[in-house]
Amino acid sequence: MPADFSHHEVWVRTAGTPWSLVTITEAATVEISALPNGVTHWFSVTSVDTRGNASARTAAVTATPTAPVLVD
Numbered sequence: 001m002p003a004d005f006s007h008h009e010v011w012v013r014t015a016g017t018p019w020s021l022v023t024i025t026e027a028a029t030v031e032i033s034a035l036p037n038g039v040t041h042w043f044s045v046t047s048v049d050t051r052g053n054a055s056a057r058t059a060a061v062t063a064t065p066t067a068p069v070l071v072d
């Protein structure tokens with residue numbers, strides 16, 4: 001990490017919704033929970049330095065949560 005690194009901002013949107021900030025973290029990974037099943041979510045990240053300068057957003061990646069399959 002650069003010496004002036006402050007944090008990452010994780011952004012999310014769904015079809016028809018604008019980007020919204022979902023979490024701020026200093027970690028290299030993050031878990032986002034409580035997303036509705038069957039809805040595609042787009043995620044993107046920006047990095048922010050200690051002066052508040054934010055990088056351009058990364059290319060978006062998608063995820064579509066599904067309910068676990070219960071086996072009796």
